[in-house]
Amino acid sequence: MPYPEELKQLIKVVESTRSERVERKKKNEEVPFMSLEERHDILKYHPDFIEEGRRELQVGPSKGYRIAHEMANVLEAKSRVDPAKIDLSKIDYETDVLVIGGGGAGTAAALLAQENGAKVIIATKLRHGDANTMMAEGGIQAATKGHKDSPYFHYLDVMGGGHFKNTPELVETLVNNAPDVIKWLEGLGCNFSKFPDGTLKTIHGGGTSRKRMHFAADITGAEMMRTVRDEARNRSNDISVIEFSPAVELILNEHGQCAGAVLYNLETEEYLVIKAKAVVMATGGCGRLHVQGFMTTNHYGATADGIVMGYRAGVKICFLHTVQYHPTGIVFPEQAEGILITEKFRGSGANLVNIEGQQFVNEREPRDVEASSIIRECVERGKGIPTPTGKRGIWLDSPMIDMLVGPGTVQREFPGKYILYKRFGIDIAKEPMLIYPTLHYQNGGLEFTSDGATALPGLFLGGEVGGGTHGENRLMGNSLLDIMVYGRIAGKSAAEYVKAKAQDGKLSLEHVVKYNKEIDDAGVSDGRIAPMLLPDYTTPEIKKKQLTAHYEGTIR
Amino acid sequence: MSSTEVAVKTEIKARLIPVYIMGKKYEVPETLTIMKAIEYAGYKYIRGCGCRGGVCGACSTVYRKPGDYKIHVGLACQTVVEPDMYLTQIPFYPALRGTYDFTELTGKPEEIFEIYPELFRCVACNACTKVCPMDVQVMDYIAALKQGDIQKAAELSFDCIQCGLCASRCMGELPQYHIAQLARRISGAYLTPRAEHLKTMVANIETGRFNEGLDKLKAMDENTLKKTYQEREMEPATAGEDWAPKDNQYL
Numbered sequence: 106m107p108y109p110e111e112l113k114q115l116i117k118v119v120e121s122t123r124s125e126r127v128e129r130k131k132k133n134e135e136v137p138f139m140s141l142e143e144r145h146d147i148l149k150y151h152p153d154f155i156e157e158g159r160r161e162l163q164v165g166p167s168k169g170y171r172i173a174h175e176m177a178n179v180l181e182a183k184s185r186v187d188p189a190k191i192d193l194s195k196i197d198y199e200t201d202v203l204v205i206g207g208g209g210a211g212t213a214a215a216l217l218a219q220e221n222g223a224k225v226i227i228a229t230k231l232r233h234g235d236a237n238t239m240m241a242e243g244g245i246q247a248a249t250k251g252h253k254d255s256p257y258f259h260y261l262d263v264m265g266g267g268h269f270k271n272t273p274e275l276v277e278t279l280v281n282n283a284p285d286v287i288k289w290l291e292g293l294g295c296n297f298s299k300f301p302d303g304t305l306k307t308i309h310g311g312g313t314s315r316k317r318m319h320f321a322a323d324i325t326g327a328e329m330m331r332t333v334r335d336e337a338r339n340r341s342n343d344i345s346v347i348e349f350s351p352a353v354e355l356i357l358n359e360h361g362q363c364a365g366a367v368l369y370n371l372e373t374e375e376y377l378v379i380k381a382k383a384v385v386m387a388t389g390g391c392g393r394l395h396v397q398g399f400m401t402t403n404h405y406g407a408t409a410d411g412i413v414m415g416y417r418a419g420v421k422i423c424f425l426h427t428v429q430y431h432p433t434g435i436v437f438p439e440q441a442e443g444i445l446i447t448e449k450f451r452g453s454g455a456n457l458v459n460i461e462g463q464q465f466v467n468e469r470e471p472r473d474v475e476a477s478s479i480i481r482e483c484v485e486r487g488k489g490i491p492t493p494t495g496k497r498g499i500w501l502d503s504p505m506i507d508m509l510v511g512p513g514t515v516q517r518e519f520p521g522k523y524i525l526y527k528r529f530g531i532d533i534a535k536e537p538m539l540i541y542p543t544l545h546y547q548n549g550g551l552e553f554t555s556d557g558a559t560a561l562p563g564l565f566l567g568g569e570v571g572g573g574t575h576g577e578n579r580l581m582g583n584s585l586l587d588i589m590v591y592g593r594i595a596g597k598s599a600a601e602y603v604k605a606k607a608q609d610g611k612l613s614l615e616h617v618v619k620y621n622k623e624i625d626d627a628g629v630s631d632g633r634i635a636p637m638l639l640p641d642y643t644t645p646e647i648k649k650k651q652l653t654a655h656y657e658g659t660i661r
Numbered sequence: 662m663s664s665t666e667v668a669v670k671t672e673i674k675a676r677l678i679p680v681y682i683m684g685k686k687y688e689v690p691e692t693l694t695i696m697k698a699i700e701y702a703g704y705k706y707i708r709g710c711g712c713r714g715g716v717c718g719a720c721s722t723v724y725r726k727p728g729d730y731k732i733h734v735g736l737a738c739q740t741v742v743e744p745d746m747y748l749t750q751i752p753f754y755p756a757l758r759g760t761y762d763f764t765e766l767t768g769k770p771e772e773i774f775e776i777y778p779e780l781f782r783c784v785a786c787n788a789c790t791k792v793c794p795m796d797v798q799v800m801d802y803i804a805a806l807k808q809g810d811i812q813k814a815a816e817l818s819f820d821c822i823q824c825g826l827c828a829s830r831c832m833g834e835l836p837q838y839h840i841a842q843l844a845r846r847i848s849g850a851y852l853t854p855r856a857e858h859l860k861t862m863v864a865n866i867e868t869g870r871f872n873e874g875l876d877k878l879k880a881m882d883e884n885t886l887k888k889t890y891q892e893r894e895m896e897p898a899t900a901g902e903d904w905a906p907k908d909n910q911y912l
């Protein structure tokens with residue numbers, strides 16, 4: 106979809122101020138960086154700081170905690186299915202370790218649980234590997250080069266990124282296990298980019314003091330995911346995968362241990378009982394909740410289900426008051442909506458400009474400041490650019506780069522994005538890009554300890570569903586690391602728990618009954634049910650005419 | 662007239678165009694991807710939709726255009742609708758996958774031949790390459806493998822998202838994408854030198870070399886930690902591989 110005529114007209118405004126802006130750039134005349142007070146002021150536009158955007162939880166183990174309405178909506182909701190209707194004496198599947206979620210963390214957990222003697226079932230919502238892990242491009246951090254780096258410096262960087270609020274033990278385990286994770290993946294045949302002698306290539310990421318970002322070309326997450334998935338498939342005697350069957354509720358037993366889950370077969374619409382001696386939660390993030398209406402980089406199934414299930418079963422949540430937005434996501438063309446535009450464009454000289462062709466912020470402010478400025482420009486000042494899909498955006502003036510550095514630079518330095526836009530009939534060496542902040546990562550999650558355990562005996566977790574490792578803000582490259590470190594640890598811990606601690610006992614959904622009652626007593630559910638499972642993109646016009654359709658939450 | 666007014670006046674609205682979803686006509690905005698057009702038409706996805714970002718291979722789609730004999734392919738989440746396209750998604754296509762104990766492999770081509778003997782059923786018709794939505798040279802990597810060049814096959818297949826369209830069109834009934842996965846793993850683990858610095862670092866961690874430093878950091882109050890953070894030495898963006906910090910106390 107090339108820019109329509111209306112936008113082409115608006116691009117002329119950008120062009121009219123471009124040469125002047127290029128001249129200023131050449132003379133190093135930048136929009137001044139904000140003072141700490143100015144930063145403080147602008148951050149009130151950051152979605153995290155908008156008080157109307159959140160509320161205090163009225164129920165559950167973290168009652169009183171203020172989090173985004175969209176997250177509170179799924180926590181202050183009743184179960185999808187009346188627990189009394191589920192016959193827990195009829196077991197559909199039985200296993201040692203149940204892994205919920207077939208992304209990177211879940212698959213790593215399954216492999217380690219199997220290596221430690223457990224039979225494993227992975228129950229997952231979509232296909233095995235349809236996950237945020239598959240989408241990560243940038244890289245994975247690890248201090249692997251001893252002549253200049255060590256877990257010590259990695260630890261410092263992680264803490265600084267997280268505003269020094271991170272849980273120290275979780276960070277320590279993360280950085281200490283990082284090199285071993287890379288070695289493990291290398292041994293499984295994951296193709297990290299290397300020099301001919303086998304030395305791993307590493308680069309900087311935002312907030313790193315040493316170049317420790319490892320990558321597999323620009324599809325790091327996909328390469329990791331398909332490697333571990335292939336290995337799991339090799340072990341199909343011990344690891345079975347049930348696709349299109351999300352978990353909707355944890356099952357406990359009479360000893361108060363986690364002892365399985367209720368699955369929902371999305372295709373046959375049956376609820377199924379799976380009994381396990383231990384459970385690993387690895388359901389990933391929440392982008393598809395579209396917190397405060399934001400578009401997202403996340404996959405279709407990122408709806409915070411694991412947090413809902415764990416919370417109902419008594420596990421506290423932490424750091425969910427912060428959500429990571431990337432300042433520059435594509436807002437038009439529609440087909441690329443939400444896709445990331447790397448910071449490198451701004452670093453190379455491209456201005457952010459409003460509908461009047463004017464700059465309004467220095468392009469190298471921290472992510473949260475940058476995102477807040479863009480939001481203010483569009484929402485409060487009304488100087489955003491309207492898109493054919495009814496949204497607002499800001500111009501990222503990429504053609505400046507060719508004018509500053511020389512013709513051909515954009516195409517050479519940004520081949521992926523150049524080709525992507527080219528397919529839509531847009532030449533980003535000549536026309537600017539339309540961007541807006543995009544919902545990227547769930548900084549917090551369920552509380553857990555460095556052995557992957559939670560407060561609920563028998564429930565372990567790994568990956569984006571957990572909170573604490575990244576404090577209030579995750580650095581690029583530490584999440585792919587997190588899922589492998591804690592996925593592996595959770596798998597191993599779960600297998601050991603199966604041997605040493607798991608007891609057989611009567612299954613129960615009493616905690617769900619109680620939670621439903623708590624919701625009723627607080628009068629907060631408003632008819633909502635959770636987990637959401639899949640977002641609903643049916644248009645209101647269609648819904649009006651679906652006269653006999655029945656929706657359970659967002660599912661038809 | 663200021664440019665803001667221009668924008669307000671130009672209520673930009675997308676035109677509706679006809680597309681045929683599995684043969685049935687729907688009017689959808691011309692700006693949408695196939696995936697969003699299908700949702701706009703009133704469908705709700707269970708299968709055929711994963712990452713929505715062009716990397717998972719859940720949404721492969723085949724379509725024809727009026728007056729054009731060719732079969733076109735694309736990812737529903739990346740391809741924009743065109744007027745009168747006749748389309749269907751192929752969310753799943755069965756393909757036989759070999760199983761192997763990866764630790765027992767050594768990197769000889771014969772190992773792949775044994776796991777996937779059907780490799781030699783390839784008749785070089787090139788239907789696989791033509792149908793690949795990622796423009797992977799599928800037939801070429803199969804040809805490379807037949808000649809025993811695993812590394813070339815690994816390189817050529819690197820962008821594969823395992824959507825399975827190649828297998829759906831194959832005259833020789835090969836599961837190309839599974840074979841390519843095996844080739845890439847073998848190439849990564851057995852035909853590319855391992856990173857020596859990685860082994861050293863893992864060994865150093867095992868001996869507890871960094872524990873003292875980490876214990877110190879863990880015990881620090883927030884202000885001292887902030888100070889240590891701010892004063893940490895930064896590797897310059899332009900530094901080469903052999904750059905080393907001045908302070909090597911915690912290395």
Ligand SMILES: Cc1cc2nc3c(=O)[nH]c(=O)nc-3n(C[C@H](O)[C@H](O)[C@H](O)COP(=O)(O)OP(=O)(O)OC[C@H]3O[C@@H](n4cnc5c(N)ncnc54)[C@H](O)[C@@H]3O)c2cc1C
Nearest residue numbers: 206208210236237238243244352389406568569582584585
């Ligand atoms: C576009 C993008 C780029 C990124 N780039 C980077 C990067 O460069 N570096 C980095 O470190 N990080 C990056 N990240 C973050 C990182 O990829 C993720 O945080 C991480 O992969 C999460 O892994 P996970 O295993 O916890 O969750 P996922 O990989 O999302 O897996 C969760 C799985 O659980 C399934 N599931 C969900 N609910 C249920 C349920 N109820 N029952 C059963 N299954 C369920 C999901 O369908 C999914 O398969 C990026 C993320 C995105 C979206």
Ligand code: FES
Nearest residue numbers: 711712713718738
């Ligand atoms: S949905 Fe993943 S490639 Fe289209």
